[in-house]
Amino acid sequence: MTRHVVVVGAGPAGLGAAAAALRAGARVTLVDSAEHPGGQYHRMLPDAYRAARPGRLHHGWDAFDRLRRRVTGHPRCAWWPETSVWMLERSAPGEPRPPRVHVLRGPADGSGRERRVLEPEALVLAPGAHDRALPFPGWDLPGVFTAGAAQALAKGERVVVGDRVVVGGAGPFLLPVAASLLEAGASVAEVLEAGTAAAVARGWGRRPWELASQAGKAGELAGYAALLARHRVPYRTGRAVIEARGDGRVEEAVTARLRADWSVVPGTERTVTADAVCVTHGFSPQLELPVAAGCALRAGATPEEPFVEVDADQLTTAPGVYAAGEVTGIAGAPAARAEGLLAGWLAGGGAPSAPELRRLRARRDQGRAFAARLAAAHPVGAAWPGWLRPGTVVCRCEETDYAALCRAADDAAGGAAARAVKLGTRAGLGPCQARICGPTVAELLRRRAAGAPGRPAEGLAPATPHHRPVAQPIRLGELAEPPRESE
Amino acid sequence: MSPRLVPASADAAGRRPDVPLRITVDGVPYNGAAGQTIAGVLLAAGRRSWRNGPSGAPRGVFCGIGACFDCLVTVNGDRDVRACRRRAADGDAVTTQSRAADSADPAGTDGGER
Incomplete structure (x- = not known):
């Protein structure tokens, strides 16, 4: 057979x-x-x-x-x-x-x-x-999209997410997203790569023979870079969107220069007018x-x-x-x-x-x-939680904020922190089932536990935000119907 | 300043003229083009948010590919439909959802989206 x-x-x-x-x-x-x-x-x-x-x-x-x-x-x-x-x-x-x-x-x-x-x-x-999108103040405002959303809408149904867009985060995916937005008629205010110029150059510059096999990819990226240049869109390294502001929707983005560990260089904050912010910090x-x-x-x-x-x-x-x-x-x-x-x-x-x-x-x-x-070449810098304020939402579904997460982590015994924090704050228990905040919450807890004196990090239960036995929503009515014969 | 649909006449992809459709959201009519998702219809009409989180905070499209569940709506009586993944059909009656405690959404505060 x-x-x-x-x-x-x-x-x-x-x-x-x-x-x-x-x-x-x-x-x-x-x-x-x-x-x-x-x-x-x-x-x-x-x-x-x-x-x-x-x-x-x-x-x-x-x-x-x-x-x-x-x-x-x-x-x-x-x-x-x-x-x-x-x-x-x-x-x-x-x-x-x-x-x-x-x-x-x-x-x-x-x-x-x-x-x-x-x-x-x-x-x-x-x-x-x-996309993996790290939280920052205002990231839950309407008008903040993942970079993937902007691209899916532009390529998949020709909807452009805004007139004046800031694209930020880390990695080469920033470029095709900016290109899609430009192609669809948006103006891209700037493209911000959080990695510093030195880090990006180090990552891309060494062992060039490994790039040879990706020649198609390199050519594609060069094409995007040329498009950005043609539209006079600035591509800045070592800079990130650290806040989105607006009344019920995005009206401006706050950007800042970052050190190699993604900590903010004080005094480098700039406010940019934008009606959409598109972010991706990895996948x-x-x-x-x-x-x-x-x-x-x-x-x-x-x-x-x-x-x-x-x-x-x-x-x-x-x-x-x-x-x-x-x-x-x-x-x-x-x-x-x-x-x-x-x-x-x-x-x-x-x-x-x-x-x-x-x-x-x-x-x-x-x-x-x-x-x-x-x-x-594009690691997530360890100091990004410095962007957060106590009231910054970390879990979008349950609106668990950074302060609540820290409090719950400090209250919980080391080994049971992940579970206790989940149950105590509901972070990761909403409709998305931790798809968006799972890695972020786990990382914040790990850093918190490692920084707390007398609480060994090895006591922390391994983070398992990927366990979803029901992988996609199914309605009770559908579940009640027997499946058609197997094949 | 708002999101919009690239006009068919100016589309490099060579789209034929749009086939119009109309949906309602909480009874208010929205015009769209056949092929758009419900999220696409709403965004292109300049509407950025249509759902409320537990505090009442507005939500719309975030991930755009079905991972974040921010954009959930009720379509023709079916709750919790991802607006970014569902194609709009002419005549769809969409209602918005809220998880805020004081919301009028009957299933919003308890169990509706759990």
């Missing part, structure tokens, strides 16, 4: 995985919560826009367009758009099978979506990442599905920012479960695609000795080196 591979996520990694698994002869079910493949990188316009030249908004559009048509039109591929994986059900201990995949098919968060259960021989998880991989599948995580730059551990074959520590793309490290679309192709081929039962794998593995290894390099 033909091997059945389920691929979760149809971005660069997932689409690559589906293509390679099909090539290896497998039957593939490709699921994604969006209506079209592409993920965030190749987020497509809605069909209703009837766009004649969608490629104008994208890099590498033609290759992507060919690939997605080939995959979604393949006779052995079931393409399931608007499909949310809400639960992974692990097999019995000792049974070396990947988990059963429980999905809901239908409009986002709708009622009466169709419940289905998939029983794959191999599972490829490629759910991607979302949070979407870890709930890998965690539910039983995949071990490996430490990232900090204990709060782990990634999925994979071996040389993209296999996780869970039987039959592969991971590809941003959940294994942040390295951009080309690296994600290489990981996906490798994972899909092997998940699909393709020969591990196939000659083309050598090239693929090399590309994947270069991608990993690039990820390490990006992480080193």
Whole structure:
């Protein structure tokens, strides 16, 4: 019988995985919560826009367009758009099978979506990442967006988030976001990279051979830089948005010069008029599905920012479960695609000795080196909590402020701090289930515990903000309906 | 100064003229284009917030890709729909949600979004 591979996520990694698994002869079910493949990188316009030249908004559009048509039109591929994986059900201990995949098919968060259960021989998880946004006073004002939101709205539905926008945070993603805003007709007041010029130059300048493999990426970034220059948009390093102000919405941003540890240099504050502020300080991989599948995580730059551990074959520590793309490290679309192709081929039962794998593995290894390099060039500075005031909201859902978190952390016994703080302040218990504040709260508690005399940091329970057994909301009515027969 | 939809006539992506649609939010009509999300319709109409947090603080779009749940609305009676992920359909009756204790939202203060 033909091997059945389920691929979760149809971005660069997932689409690559589906293509390679099909090539290896497998039957593939490709699921994604969006209506079209592409993920965030190749987020497509809605069909209703009837766009004649969608490629104008994208890099590498033609290759992507060919690939997605080939995959979604393949006779052995079931393409399931608007499909949310809400639960992974692990097999019995000792049974070396990947988990059963429980999905809901239908409009986002709708009622009466169709419940289905998939029983794959191999599972490829490629759910991607979302922006990590650090809190600062006013970050909860309407008009403050993540950089990803600004890009998704501009690329995905041609809505531009403001007239005069400040883009700030850390990492090369600031550039395509600014470019998307300019393309859509906004004026970008400035682009602020929190990393100091020396840190960024050190990160990007050394070991240039590692960049060679990412030539496409480097060219893309150079294009964005040229666009910024053409529009006379200042790109400043060592500077950040430390406050957003306004009456019910953003009217101005306060920026300041930062030291290498992201502490504010006093007296360097400037006020910039803006109707939108877009921030990104890195990426949070979407870890709930890998965690539910039983995949071990490996430490990232900090204990709060782990990634999925994979071996040389993209296999996780869970039987039959592969991971590809941003959940294994942040390295951009080309690296994600290489990981996906490798994972899909092997998940699909393709020969591990196939000659083309050598090239693929090399590309994947270069991608990993690039990820390490990006992480080193754009680390989150340890002193960023200095931006916070006692009343600054840290958990957006529950509006838990910094003072309440500190109080709860100080009151709690070291080992039980994470749980006690959660229950005492509700931080992380709101609708987003700690997707946004989880790493931040864990980091603040760790720093608090480490700084408190007589309270050993090793007594702190490991931060596990990624445990979400119900991975996506399901309505009680939907839960009450039995799923359609497994396949 | 406000968010807006790139006009179809000026869109580098070569969009055909918009197919208009109309939704209501708490009974007030909003005009949009077929293909927009509910969040997109509201933003392009200049509305930045439509939900209230526990203190009553206004919320709208933050992450834009379904992770933050800031933008939740009720659509045709279904609570807790992420406005950034749901395509607007002509005639959708959207109502706003609030978690503030003094809100008129019947399910807002207890259990509605937990």
